[in-house]
Amino acid sequence: MREFMNYITNAFYGATGWNEDNKYNELNATSRELIDFPLPRGLRLTLSSLATPHFATSYQLGSVGVVDGSISYLHSSVPLTHIAAQSDKIPLPALLRCYRRLHDLRSPGQHYMLDDPLSGLPPPPQSAQALLGAVSDASNADGSLIGGKAGQDPSKFTHSLLYGRLYLPKSLLEGMIIKRFTQALQIQVRAVSEQSLRNGGTILGLVQYDKGKYGLEGLYSTDGGLLGFRGLYNFGGDASSSNCDPWTPAVGENSNHSSNGNGQGIEKERIYGRFSVGGELYYGTLNKSGGMSLGARFATLPAHRGTPLTATLTINPLMGNINATYALLAREYCSLATRVEFNVYSYESEWAVGMELWSNRRPAGFLLGASPSNDPEPEPQPPRKKERSFQAKMEWRLDDPEPEPEPTPKNETEKKKNDEYKGVLKARLDNNLRIGLLWEGRAKSLIFSLGTGIDLHKLGEPFRSLGLEVQYSS
């Protein structure tokens, strides 16, 4: 489960139209979410609130042996009205990080409020279709329109976000500033202050430049004077066609896109995706050490009709490390991922598999085996309707004819209720025979996350960790 502030930060990206996935260190984000999901430890309670559209707070209380907690505040200069912050309405796939499909490669301004599930003005369709990433034509056109308008107003992008968090017993202070300068340029400064750290804390500065077709990032950390540079370049698929030029007029793109939708029907039967290549380079100016890696990714686009998949290959030539991942959305409710690592110098190898299984049943359904039809909510309505009210009986008359509820919204909501995911089971297994299990879902208006780590090598006491996180937000 992502933290609430993380979710809000992503909502800020969505609201300002920043594509956070178009950078090199998100290259294998999909398989990372599926395999390296964090397991909760101990008991953790989070109370969060988006008090105003500009301001969010979050309080956390945890107990892993000792009681600790944190207080965090966030301020965004752009109103975050379009997102659902209440924990009974937050779309779970957005919060729980399911298989991530690619964003359309437009310029950052142009996919403003387009297909981000967090950012659509109507509440995001929390359906399997949305999970798949198929974008309806209507929203497509909508988004393009908005994007077109937004592109002409550069001042719209000079937004900023301030975030601070204080961990209490440790007196650790975190701070972050995100400042958007132009459509393509954004600067992040993160700082941590703690007594035990050298010099009392560290500051990390990031300059991010996203041109759609390529994204560049430069960073500097005061700790060791680390300088870093990362870049990602996209080609193939939609990136290769001319329409990906970010600054083409919106109208042209719109027509192009619609023609894509019609004319590329045959092409979509074949595998249809986008290639990305990139690299990173680090150099510590104080400790005179460095590191680098190169990577490539192929991922199918949302327009692809077949099974969505993502494959990455990264190489660290200095350390001789080869890392390959493969993730796919086998069913609309089931994602799988594998990862293999091999080191050509030390011959060490690792593998790990991960799985994600969504359910639209009630959370207890996993345990009790209850089917969705057992949901009690629709039942109480009909019998009540047949009885005359007590007042009507006293007045010797019939009840007033009730206005018939409109059939279409009811159908829609019921359908939506059925389609809405209510829980997810994540599992992973690695070559040390360690199993991680995570069950996340929504119970009433609480979002919970229950996880455990199991070590099959030590069957005597297999549970290495156990944790429960409960989050409530309003």
Add this chain to the structure above:
Amino acid sequence: MAFNFNWSPLTADAGFYERARDLLTTALNKSPKPPIIVDDIFVTEFNLGSVPPDLEILEIGDLAEDRFRGIFKMCYSGDAFLTLATRVQANPLNTYISAKPSFTSPEPLTASSSLTIPLQITLSEIKLSAFIILVFSKQKGLTIVFRNDPLESLKVSSTFDSIQFVRDYLQKTIESKLRDLIMDELPAIIHRLSLQLWCPDQVPKEGEEAKEESDAAINPLATPPLDAVDAHGHRLDPVEISSLSLDGGPETQSLFSQKNLEKMDALANAHRTSSLITPNILEVVFRAWAGQSDKADATATPSASTPNLHRTSSYQGSAHTYTFSDNSSQASGHAPSRPTLVSMGSATTGLSLGSGRHSKAGRKKKMRVVNLRSNKTAASEPVSEVGSTSSQAGDSGSEAASTRTPMSEPVIPTTIREAPEDDLVASQTKVRFRPAADATPSPRASESSGSRAVPSVPVTAQPSRVASPQEHVYTRQPSMFPSSPVQQTSAQEMPPSYSSRASEKAEAAAPIYADAKAQQQQFQQQQQQQQQQQWGRAGPQPDMSSVILEQAWITKIAGEIARRVYDEKNRNPSFWEESHQHDIPPPAYEPR
């Protein structure tokens, strides 16, 4: 008198290396490792070599079949070696990332992927030069404290010897690590090993060791001391002596009630749970309550002897270490003003094995005779020396007292009467000490009532060779040291303010028993005054004198050592450069 040291641990005990390896491995993996070390450190090879160290006895403070207390100077440049194996992280970015807070991590994709390399390090050509304080008691095993930083030099060779930078780094790091190991861990290891050997009831042990023990046990009562007297100077019947039983072992254990041990365990584990209940442990002195010198008092052996010859011992303190302040010796060459008295759990059971078992103690020796020093502080007559030097001090101190304080109380000096025959002095006569905690009446009450009103006993140890009738004579007295519950409880109820007073006391006592010099007379007079006030408050107790004796002995030893160190330093200043940074008292070693 001669000592035999055997440097042949291999033949003595086949499983020695195995056990030593295990202990070293656990010791090395105990402390949190730097992130560059990704695996446990294993001791793959360990050999003590065939060249024995040079041992020089500087001081012997206590000597009997079951206990030994002495100070050695050890020089070693032999062929011992040690090989360690572990795995290190070769990617600097990986260690960089792992040690940093995740919030400001640059989050590299795979640039920080790990590459672990097996590493083998061999330590050889170890050169040591150390002053060792060695305390052995049958009950509490062998305790070794290094007076200075013993490591002179060593050679580190590793897998990466071809890379100059790595080699230098390893050499530097390992030297500093090894210093810590020798100063902190090695005494603990030796203590544990000795406990396994001699105190099988304190550690879970194998059956064969028990057999060994019973075989080797020598009845010290077979040769009773010539002048067996009890604590009050009454001569003991030989019949009485023979009625002393050897098998008081289980009884000693009864001092730690099982219930208390369980409660201690619960207390130690309390921080892991959120339990709010603190188990109430009876008859203990909590470390947090006791100050530095308080601790010493509380942990010192209660040796109040009672005629019923009940044999028990105190386990109050598990730490028996001396720590001497180095600074004072620097400051004034001789006459160190304030030895940090940590504890002196003197050996309490008088009856036990012969000294032949000393060879197992971890000092590995070959058959060789160590020349004792022949200067004035020769170890051959420690007791008489204690007597003579401290009597000087005492004389001067009491002189000062009588001149400066007109209302000086009757002096009842407590002395050590030596054995009639001088040649028995070292081997059979022994100074009995008693802890200061004996003399802890409620200080507050006596303070309020006026300290001078209480007739005080100036407890300047004034040993003389002539035994006067009112002297308390302490001679070798096997197995007459029951734990006095009174003392324990008094120590328990000690108010916190006591600690400061006790330290004052120690301070006050220090210069008196050091080799007092005439130019320090003034200072001593003040101290003497202070001391008299102290004791006036404390009130008279016949038992307290031995405490003073004990402190006196320690102070004297401290003074001696300090003087030697000073001399040594003058002779060879470069070697002593670094040794003054290790003044922290070594940790207490609990028997496991």
